[in-house]
Amino acid sequence: MSALHSGDPASFAADVLAEGPPELEHVPGVASRRPTKTSAGGALIRDSTGRVLFVVPTYKAVLDVPGGMTEDDESPKAAAVREIREELGLTMSLGRLLVVDWTPRNGVWRDCHQFVFDGGVVDDAVACDPELEGVVYLTLDEAEPRIYPSLHRRLALAVAALESGSTRYAEFGREV
Template sequence: MKTDPHPQSAGDPLTFAQDVALEGPPEVEFNPGIASRLPAKSSAGGALLRDGQGRILFVVPRYKTVLDIPGGITDDNESPKAACQREVSEELGLRLELGRLLVVDWVPRNGVWRDSHQFIFDGGVLTDEEAAAVQVHDEELGGLKFLSLDEAAPQVHPSLLRRLKLALAAADSGQTIYAEFGRPL
């Protein structure tokens, strides 16, 4: 009896490990050294979390002077969505089932930070009780704030403000938006 090399065609969902195994052996370089010369980008996943009044949950990092949204940079071999869920859990103690992807934004190099892809996922709307109960669970953070975009504007990078405006539009429209430095294309 021949085994189906694509078990998913039989209706069974594959695990990530099975998907990797189906790709075959790791690729080797046709031209040795080419992979090490390719540029590296970082990726980060953030959650758009709102309260019942439509305000956005911002975190107050201790390691920079501006506010950010919950989430963070991916670890090696970690997807942006998995990084976002991990970081939200570490930072806020929340076990969220993130919703759909709202925004993919390319951000250029800035000082020591290489260019990156920023992903924003819909974290949903917290009930009044959930919003009141959210607490910092990570020493990297100095606090939390629920703010409107207008209130947040002087406290965030302009590119994040643009990205969050796009995320709110995407949440309302049901469409995912691609942007470069917070400007839709």
């Protein structure tokens, strides 16, 4: 699996070649004036009782789902797979996309497209990353006071998407 994407590397390379040479800038500076938007990939991982797996980061005061920000030329799904391997020591292929959520700028963080994929069922996950204090399995109600309200809304949509089979689009955790 390539750091660029989570699909077949040979097909991806062929797709890149089929696009032709890199696009040139016809008006100098126009590309550098475009806004920079971030993206992140995360996973809804549950245990066999249906509780959601949360990571306990050392670098912020709230819980989060396994996953993280994309690197340059990396897809959100590949970022989630990479981060899950780094954070939990698990090599997994993620299931379908459950939610795409746009979150606005928040302090030092730029606005972001957040992608949540189905991470399936994993019992007894453990933290393997020094950036984590540990992991915890909680229901969404139990997690609510320990996560951002937008993440709570996003995960509620992810659970609904999992149950319905229909991907959801949201803005700041609210389906639109």
